[in-house]
Amino acid sequence: MTQVTIAILNWNGKNWLEKFLPSVIATNHPSYEILVIDNGSTDDSISFLSENFPSVRVEQLDQNYGFTGGYNRAMAFIDTPYIVLLNSDVEVEPNWLGPLVDVMEKNPQVASVQPKIRAHHNKTLFEYAGAAGGMIDILGYPFCRGRIFDTVETDQGQFEETTEIFWATGACCLVRKNVIDEIGLFEETFFAHMEEIDFCWRAKNHGYKVMYEPRSVVYHVGGGALPQGSPRKTYLNARNSLSCMYLNLPSGMVFPKVFTRLVLDGVWGVKALLDRDFATIPAIIKAHFHFYGRLPYLRKRKKEIYQGSPKTIPQTGYFPKSIVWQYFIRGKKKWSALESEK
Numbered sequence: 001m002t003q004v005t006i007a008i009l010n011w012n013g014k015n016w017l018e019k020f021l022p023s024v025i026a027t028n029h030p031s032y033e034i035l036v037i038d039n040g041s042t043d044d045s046i047s048f049l050s051e052n053f054p055s056v057r058v059e060q061l062d063q064n065y066g067f068t069g070g071y072n073r074a075m076a077f078i079d080t081p082y083i084v085l086l087n088s089d090v091e092v093e094p095n096w097l098g099p100l101v102d103v104m105e106k107n108p109q110v111a112s113v114q115p116k117i118r119a120h121h122n123k124t125l126f127e128y129a130g131a132a133g134g135m136i137d138i139l140g141y142p143f144c145r146g147r148i149f150d151t152v153e154t155d156q157g158q159f160e161e162t163t164e165i166f167w168a169t170g171a172c173c174l175v176r177k178n179v180i181d182e183i184g185l186f187e188e189t190f191f192a193h194m195e196e197i198d199f200c201w202r203a204k205n206h207g208y209k210v211m212y213e214p215r216s217v218v219y220h221v222g223g224g225a226l227p228q229g230s231p232r233k234t235y236l237n238a239r240n241s242l243s244c245m246y247l248n249l250p251s252g253m254v255f256p257k258v259f260t261r262l263v264l265d266g267v268w269g270v271k272a273l274l275d276r277d278f279a280t281i282p283a284i285i286k287a288h289f290h291f292y293g294r295l296p297y298l299r300k301r302k303k304e305i306y307q308g309s310p311k312t313i314p315q316t317g318y319f320p321k322s323i324v325w326q327y328f329i330r331g332k333k334k335w336s337a338l339e340s341e342k
Contacts (some may be wrong), residue, residue: 130169166317
């Protein structure tokens, strides 16, 4: 039986496949298959794959279901114990897969594990979407070891231990199939962004662990679908972050934390106004109104997931202070400076 399915979600990404799929095919692991799930592409991705990579399995969806819907539907095509969710704009090293599988094999309580994510444009730097493992602060702001807001660290060997984290990046992570069967994969209404954080938070609330494995290294371009600073990305991140908090926080914590985020998002809007970034302001407002409009659905969904409400916040990977305060007011811009604050 094949051990791992490397699942690559494609949407009009022929250029990425042409550039990076050869590195995936060169993976040095005894038991894996590569599956490309096509999310209703309108370019010539499918014919390109058929002509140039006939060993790669392709499953076509009838339309673009987003990151969440595409991967959710892909689960019907997969029956291996482990699944890699891999962005099409990621280059992998030959021996990247084995260490991730090793973490899973050693501990059945691990739901997901991510490699070290470096930037493709400068392979000495950590990459924005994942770096050395995802964390979350007291107000639900996600950040990474090696990347806090716009400060990205150079990899100098500071994150060389296998470590439990709060969330693993959707750009590249290995996920246990029986955990997906138990708790589901992505919240489909997110469409894209924050979905992997929601999944990992849900897994941790169900007693599973999320890990970072530095022996595995990959290189991510990032921003292939939506570039950093895009109003669409701002909207999705702000809306989905609030939804993620509502779904996974103990119910008694939701109102004070969401209210505080409302205030901070207002400050964010003022800063955007001062910076003459006029596209960001309506994106933030739209995100909040859409979140409030979805509360009846989110309330019902939370009861389905937890048969009530989580009781506590998982502590490993949780930063019990405000990353906004530490970064912008106290000037602590690296994980090494934050560790003493935990």
